[in-house]
Amino acid sequence: MKLFRKNPGSPAGDVAGKDVSEALFVVLDTETTGLDPLHDRILSIGVLKLQGGRIRVRESMELFIAQEHFDHRSVPIHGILKQGPNRRLPEREALEQFLGFCDGAILVGHHIGFDLEMLRRGLARHGMPEPGNPCLDTDLLYKATLLKSPLLNKKAHYSLDELAGRFDLSCKDRHTALGDAYLTAVAFLHILGLLAAKRPLTLKYLLRIGS
Amino acid sequence: MSNRISERVADFLRRYPPFNELTPKDLSVLSEGVEILYREKGSYIFREGEAAHTFFYVVQRGAVDLRHAATGDMADICDEGDIFGLRPLMAGENYLLEARAREDSILYAIPIEAFRPYIQTYEEVGNFLIESFASNTRNPYAREYGGRLPGIPGSPAGPGSVTPFSEVLPIQSSKNLVSCTPDFPVKEVAALMTENNVGSVLVEAAGLPVGIITDKDLRNKVVSGQVPITAPASEIMTQPVITYPRKMTITQAQLAMMKNEIGHLCLTEDGTPDSPAVGIISKYDLMLALGNSPEVLMRAIKRTRKIKRLKPVRDRVTYLLRGYLENNIPMSITMKLIAELNDACIKRVIELCLKKQGPTPVAFAWLAMGSQGRSEQLLHTDQDNALVFEEVPADQLEDIRTYFLELAKLVNKGLKTIGYDYCPADMMASNPDWCKSLGEWKNTISKWVHNPGKEEVLLSSIFFDYNFTYGRKELVRELSDYIFSNVSKYPMFYYHLASGALQNPSPTGFFRQFLVEQDGMHKDFFDLKHRALMPLTDAARVLILSHQVRYINNTAERFEKLAELEPNNRELFLSCSYATKALLKFRTKQGLLHGDSGRFIALDTLTKEEKMKLKRTFKTIKELQELIAIRFKVSSLMV
Structure with missing residues (x-):
């Protein structure tokens, strides 16, 4: 799933050659005004860096974006009001910070396709280049950990809540961009553990099953 | 700047000492510098002798073992909220222990430089650390919930008899003190003991302990005919009484018994025979206190009110298991x-x-x-x-x-x-x-x-x-x-079940060498479950079903029953039963050794004797599979 077209000359191209324990992952999640990439807008982006099983709290951030478009129906989910207490950045500035943050990393997200689509639209609106980062979807990766068994009716999709239940993770800060990004990151680490128990883990393999 | 993750870290830390002493602002600043680590089960956080990191660690999820690398002695198990790896940082030493994840764990790595100022500014934080270092416990509050502390290597640890944390556990003496006067007739003493179901009676004069009578005294002095049953207690009592102060730890009590070669300790108000007795500790009390008894564990399970509290009980079951294996208690009993x-744990849940x-x-x-x-699940699987x-x-x-x-x-x-x-x-x-x-x-x-x-x-x-x-x-x-x-x-179903039982790959190759796994994570390991235990289990199932025997699920017991039902195959089935038990024991020992399910075995870690033992069971498996193939007419013999 290379939703971001490959950008020739981008350093992200050789990311895949690295070892899993050395690779830099950026786990991301976005909160949006709704689920329609055409009309809805990103309200916040949560990102954190993950390398060698280590998350540096200082290197995590949550960007809130000032948006004109607003949909009252989504407020109960993300809890971001039009005029909230957090400092809002103009969309362009937030996206620039985001791009700078992800440089050279593999992006990880739960159902990341949607987040990427939202980001791509945003970048296009400002005429900004799309980075060529490889991406991993924790839903796809999780499905690869399940056994092939006639008993197990695999679902088409697993929600982040289901993953949290499976790995017994606290759903605190659910539906905030950085809270979900953190939850995704921990689930991702658990999944890597499960996958590694099955076969030696390589980035190439991860990218094959997870994108 | 604080964000949701650092807030989450702070929320967790404030629940545990010494972080509960910090002001929200200081805690928030500290939390921003934290790094969150995920460590898979079995991976090292640091090794013995390694230079100290710039962080110390708090377990957020999971558990971490601290061990002496050379001896393998467990020094401590750190649970959620426990701090480890701090002392070397304070002392400027290298790590004296190795730390390994006991389960998949999430750790908070806290930078020492950010933490150090608080040790001086907060008196309580400093005190906490001093106390915890001085008492050699990680957490002075530990005493309240189990009294864990670094085990002293080389302490008198009878195999399986000592949980590693007994050094500080206080011991409860028997609640009802049974006593009599020196002129009490021996016959009455015996009746008193029976009535109260105790093994010893304290002899008191003027409220002070003067002697003690145990089962042994009755046997050696009365039943042997030396002293008549009408004699007074004073004639058979052991004296003087060896007394100890009322507050004793398990280890102290053990040492006292060993030193004096006695089985009962009398506890008095001030520890001398000149103050009134308050209780007696018997070897039995000690055994109970050590938790080395299924009855005690069973009671603990039944009394548990929270599922989370069952976990430590289950950990004690594992200690018990280790003790049984080390003491060679028969596998069927174990x-x-x-x-x-x-089963009781599951029922309670x-x-x-x-x-x-x-x-x-x-x-x-x-x-x-x-x-x-x-009933073959000995380890957590x-x-x-x-x-x-x-x-x-x-x-x-x-x-x-x-x-x-x-x-x-x-x-x-x-x-x-x-x-x-x-x-x-x-x-x-x-x-x-x-x-x-x-x-x-x-x-x-x-x-x-x-x-x-x-x-x-x-x-x-x-x-x-x-x-x-x-x-x-x-x-x-x-x-x-x-x-x-x-x-x-x-009956066709038997045929299918039987051919299923023959599907398992065989344990040895043509030259009787072990067949190890060819690929995957367990490459070059021997798959004990798949290649040795499963053929036995599967075969026992189809045979017992074909005899219409129910309510026997245990594989070894099934073979014993089969030996009874088919006298002509008795020898084979008995050796199958033996093989099952031997393999299961083998697996459990391997599992305890490596903290896993014991399924995969590195062959080069086995002694020659162990390899021979394993191979002997394989011969039995082969014979069993031949019997099944013939009986259920499975044509393609896949062994």
Whole structure:
């Protein structure tokens, strides 16, 4: 799933050659005004860096974006009001910070396709280049950990809540961009553990099953 | 700048000392510098002799073992909220212990430079650290909940008899002190002991202890005929009484008994014989205090009110298991006892979940499947379970199923909390495929028996080892009846079950060398479960089913029964029973050694003797498979 077209000359191209324990992952999640990439807008982006099983709290951030478009129906989910207490950045500035943050990393997200689509639209609106980062979807990766068994009716999709239940993770800060990004990151680490128990883990393999 | 992750870190830390002393602002600043680490089970956080990191660690999730690398002695197990790796940082030393993740764990790495200022500014933080370093406990509060502290290497540890933390555990003396006066007749003394069910009586004069009479005194001095039963107590009592102060730790009590070669200690007000006695500690009390007794554990399980609290009890069951194995207690007894305790834990989890969930709409039964059903689950492995509920009208079926699925979800989660991993194939009662009414189960079983494909055989082989755990037993009985009547009508099923039993790869190659795994993570390891235990288990199942014997699920016991039923194959079946027990013991020992399921064995770590033992069991497996192939006319002999 290379939703971001490959950008020739981008350093992200050789990311895949690295070892899993050395690779830099950026786990991301976005909160949006709704689920329609055409009309809805990103309200916040949560990102954190993950390398060698280590998350540096200082290197995590949550960007809130000032948006004109607003949909009252989504407020109960993300809890971001039009005029909230957090400092809002103009969309362009937030996206620039985001791009700078992800440089050279593999992006990880739960159902990341949607987040990427939202980001791509945003970048296009400002005429900004799309980075060529490889991406991993924790839903796809999780499905690869399940056994092939006639008993197990695999679902088409697993929600982040289901993953949290499976790995017994606290759903605190659910539906905030950085809270979900953190939850995704921990689930991702658990999944890597499960996958590694099955076969030696390589980035190439991860990218094959997870994108 | 603080954000949601640092807030989360701070929220966690403020629950534990010494972080609870910090102001929210300081804690928030500290939390921003934290790094969150995920460490898989078995991976090192640091090794002995390694230069100290710039961080110390707090366990957020999971657990970490601290060991002396050279001896392998466990120094401590750190749980959620526990700090480790701090002292070397303060002392500027290298690490003296190695730290390894006992489970998949999330750790908070706290930078020492950010923390150091607080040690000076907050008196309480400094005190906490001084106290915890000085008392050699990680946490001065530990005493309250189990008294863990670094074990002293080389301390008198009889194999399996000492939990590593007994050094600070206070010991409870017997509550009712049984005593008599020196002129009390010996005969009455004996009656007094019987009545109170004790092994010793304290002899007191003017409120002070002057002697003690134990079973041994009665045997050696009275029954032997030296002293008549009419003699006064003073003639047979042992004196002077060896007294100790009332507050003793387990280790002190042990040492006192060893030093004086006695089995009973008298505790007095001030520790001298010149103050009144307050209690007696017997070897039996010691044993109970050490938790080295299934009765005590059983009671602890039944009294537990919170699922989370069952986990430490289960850890003690593992110590017990280790002790049994080291003391060479017969495997059949070990299996039974441990299975009983595991069973009690599961029952307790179900009871607690039922309390939460409210009364059940109809009767149900909880079934343990697979190794648990066979009472062969000694180590923590996966949970396999199923649920059957009473027949209900069709229009209520889904509502009732929803109730039981919710209940099962709670139970599955509870079992995970106490150490049973989720079944990777989702064979759990919270899966609608394994949570059915009696009628639905019968249909499923008919399907398995009548169209036995490869999958059906696999499923039935897991299911047919079910064991009743909780609920209404009649449901299970009816299900068993149904299975037997069905199978006897379709003998072809035996053929399929038998060929399934012969599918397992053989343990040795043509030259009698071990066959190790060719690829995957366990490359070059020997798969004990798949290549050695499963052939035995599968064979026992088909043979016992064909004899229509029920209620025996344990593989070794099945073989013993078979030996009884078929005198001409007695020798073979008995050696199968022996092989099963030997292999299981082997697996359990390996598992305890490496903290895993013991399934995969690195052959180069085995001694020659162990290899020989293993190979001897393989010969038995081969003979057994030949017998099955002939009996059930499985043409393609795949051994």
